[in-house]
Amino acid sequence: MTGLMHGHGRAALPPPGAARCRASDGGEPPGLLGALVRDQFPALAAEPGVVYLDSAATTQKPQCVIDAVTAELGVVAANPGRGAYPWASRAARRLAEVREQVARFIGVQGPDEVVFLPGATAGLNAVAMSWGLANLADGDEILFSPLDHSSTVYPWLNLRQILARSGTRIMLVPYSVSATGEADTADILSKVSPRTRLIVATHVHSLFGSMTTLEELRGRIGAQVRLCFDCTQSAGHVPLDVAGLDADFVVFSAHKMFGIPGTGVLYARRRVHPELAPFLPGGGSAVRLDEGRLQGLRMPEGLEGGTLDLPGITALGAALDFIEELGIGRIAAHGQALTRFLVARLREIPHLTLLPGVAWGRCPAGYGIVSFRLDGVRSDDLGFALGAHGFYVRAGRHCLPSGSGYEDSVRVSMHVYNSGSELRRFADVLSGLAEGA
Numbered sequence: 001m002t003g004l005m006h007g008h009g010r011a012a013l014p015p016p017g018a019a020r021c022r023a024s025d026g027g028e029p030p031g032l033l034g035a036l037v038r039d040q041f042p043a044l045a046a047e048p049g050v051v052y053l054d055s056a057a058t059t060q061k062p063q064c065v066i067d068a069v070t071a072e073l074g075v076v077a078a079n080p081g082r083g084a085y086p087w088a089s090r091a092a093r094r095l096a097e098v099r100e101q102v103a104r105f106i107g108v109q110g111p112d113e114v115v116f117l118p119g120a121t122a123g124l125n126a127v128a129m130s131w132g133l134a135n136l137a138d139g140d141e142i143l144f145s146p147l148d149h150s151s152t153v154y155p156w157l158n159l160r161q162i163l164a165r166s167g168t169r170i171m172l173v174p175y176s177v178s179a180t181g182e183a184d185t186a187d188i189l190s191k192v193s194p195r196t197r198l199i200v201a202t203h204v205h206s207l208f209g210s211m212t213t214l215e216e217l218r219g220r221i222g223a224q225v226r227l228c229f230d231c232t233q234s235a236g237h238v239p240l241d242v243a244g245l246d247a248d249f250v251v252f253s254a255h256k257m258f259g260i261p262g263t264g265v266l267y268a269r270r271r272v273h274p275e276l277a278p279f280l281p282g283g284g285s286a287v288r289l290d291e292g293r294l295q296g297l298r299m300p301e302g303l304e305g306g307t308l309d310l311p312g313i314t315a316l317g318a319a320l321d322f323i324e325e326l327g328i329g330r331i332a333a334h335g336q337a338l339t340r341f342l343v344a345r346l347r348e349i350p351h352l353t354l355l356p357g358v359a360w361g362r363c364p365a366g367y368g369i370v371s372f373r374l375d376g377v378r379s380d381d382l383g384f385a386l387g388a389h390g391f392y393v394r395a396g397r398h399c400l401p402s403g404s405g406y407e408d409s410v411r412v413s414m415h416v417y418n419s420g421s422e423l424r425r426f427a428d429v430l431s432g433l434a435e436g437a
Contacts, residue, residue, distance in 0.1 A: 030337035033330065034419025041417050042066065049390045051422045056206055056233055056369055056413030057394055058255045065258055068318035072311045079307055091310055098317040099300070102265055105320055106250065107241045112273075115266040115300040116308055120232045121151040123251030123266035126279045126303055127228055128155040131249070134277040136163065136197060141171040143188060144200045147406070150399045152202055152230045171195070181208025181357035185216040192217075198226045203245070204233040207398045207411060208357030209339065209369030211238075213245060226272065232256050235265075236323055237367055237415070238332045248272050254312060258319035263312030266303065273299050280305025331416055332367075338414045338423060339366025345427035349434050351375040355409055371398075371411040374434055379408045382433065386410075389429045 039045045041060040044052060052060060072094075078087035080095045099111040108114065117123050132142075142156050160170050173191050176184040183201050192199075199221070201212050211234070214227060228249040234240055236257025242250045250267035254260060268276065278287050278297055286301030287294045323331065343359045343366075346352055354360070355371040374382055383395030394411040397404075412426070 030334070030341055030420040033326065033334045033416045034338075034422065037062075037326070038417045038419075040064070044417055051391045051418070051426060053391055053393045053412045053414060053418065053426070055415040055418075056256070056411065058261070059236075059258050059415055060417060061260065062258055062319075062322050064322050065260065065315050065318045069260060069311050069315045072314040080310065094314060094317075095308065095310065098313050098320075101317055101320050105240070105324075106235075106265075106267060107243055108267060109270055112299045113267055113270055115268060115303045116313055117264050117266050117304070118262055118309070119255075119264035120230060120251040120253040121155075121264075123249075123264055124151055124155045124228070124230065125158075126266055127249045127251075127268075128159040130276045130279040130303055131226070131272065132156075132159045132198070133162070135275050136168065136170050138168045139171070139195050140197045141173050141193060141195045142198045142200065143173045143175055143191060143196060145177055145183060145202070146174045146401060147177050147205075147207075147404055148200070148202045148400075149206050149230065149232075150401050152200060153401050156200065177208075177356070179356050180360045181205050181210030181355075183212040183214065185214060188214075188217065189220060192221050192225065194222065196222070196225050198228060200228045201230070202233070203229050203231040203240075204237065204367045204369070205357065206233050206369070207371050207400060207406060207409070208355060209233075209367050209371070209413075210357045210361075211365065211367060215246075218246060233369065234367065236319070236328075236331070237335055239328050242267050242269075254316040254319060258322055259316040260312050263309050263316055265316075268299065268303065270299075273297075276302065278305075279303040282306055326416060334416055335368040335414065336366035338418060338420060339368055339370060341420050342370050342412065342414075342423045342427070345423065346370065346372060346430075349427065349431045351434050352430075355406060368414045369411065370413075371406075371409050373409050374430075377433075379410050382410055385433055386426075386429065391426050391429065 040062045042063055043060050044050065076087045078091045080088065080091035082088055099114045102114045103111045117126060144153060144156055146153065156172055160172060163170055175191055176187040178184050188199065201214055204211050226248040227246060229245055229247045231240060231250050231252045235252035248269045252265055254263040276297060278294060281287055281294055282305045286298040288296045339358060346354060351374060353373045357371060358366055359370065373379065379395040383393055386393055397407045398411055400406055
């Protein structure tokens with residue numbers, strides 16, 4: 001990762017396999033939602049022997065979302081906003097309804113701040129191309145964590161390379177991560193300079209399962225600094241208040257919150273709209289040609305373009321209905337209870353090392369993600385063995401950039417369809433595998 005550091009030194013990494021936190025929970029597994037909602041997910045209902053523990057990669061889809069997609073594809077097809085006839089008007093209304101629904105869900109000023117794109121990766125690249133290309137000057141700086149998901153790192157590297165072709169040199173400044181897996185805000189503050197223009201952070205980390213809010217930066221950074229959050233692992237798990245984050249940009253993906261692949265959301269705060277350039281200029285992008293120049297960026301269409309994925313957007317609306325029916329507070333409590341219970345059980349297994357993250361805290365908050373290593377066992381081999389017992393986990397690099405130091409580990413990620421009894425059985429099987437290793 002030294003190519004990303006560019007003269008600012010390597011980010012301080014919490015040492016893999018360092019001291020473990022003492023157990024703080026145990027006893028009987030939590031009940032809550034798991035057994036109640038599992039039968040609403042056809043894939044899980046069809047295979048009762050499967051315990052799906054890879055929700056951080058993608059969630060299973062409830063029947064209501066499947067029904068919404070089927071209904072959308074089974075009726076008339078029309079392009080929203082492209083015609084005055086009833087079919088097109090219906091499509092435009094549906095698009096507007098879901099946009100307003102998303103705005104309410106994340107607590108923003110209005111639907112003009114909600115942009116629909118193919119996913120969180122596309123959203124982060126939209127920030128890089130629409131905002132970064134239009135606003136960054138020679139010597140400007142972006143602060144980021146080299147231990148974030150590749151999609152939260154690579155867009156800035158790509159931006160730096162593109163700007164360098166025209167002679168503009170920007171600096172990518174890495175910041176450290178604490179032993180509990182959160183962004184080290186003291187390190188960030190020490191690296192903020194008059195040339196800092198953007199700070200990028202992950203709200204809930206995809207491997208460590210820890211939450212970063214950057215609230216310690218409030219009132220301590222310049223007005224020129226924009227904040228960008230990757231919320232792909234928090235949306236649908238915990239209440240998401242982008243105003244509370246003081247965010248200028250937020251991204252998340254529908255498929256990680258019960259929707260379907262190919263749809264995502266970029267929140268662009270109203271105050272940054274004048275700073276944006278079109279991202280996908282063309283049909284539907286709400287820009288006009290005037291004397292050979294593109295003019296008149298209007299949000300949110302100015303960052304969209306082409307024909308939007310209306311079935312995917314409809315599915316997102318159905319997913320939000322599902323989340324709201326269960327209650328986001330209830331979902332968050334379920335995730336916390338499962339996380340605390342699993343951490344306590346994993347601490348009892350010999351030769352198992354919990355990765356930096358929620359397990360290192362005195363009182364793990366818990367957002368549904370726990371990662372670990374088993375001494376002397378490759379994570380791919382362990383993942384295969386667990387899969388043979390019906391436990392579907394993620395093993396390997398977890399989409400972290402090369403050189404992270406965490407390439408060989410197992411991640412367990414849970415959601416509403418998981419139960420404490422499943423995790424107890426998982427821990428028992430894992431313990432048996434550890435004894436036989």
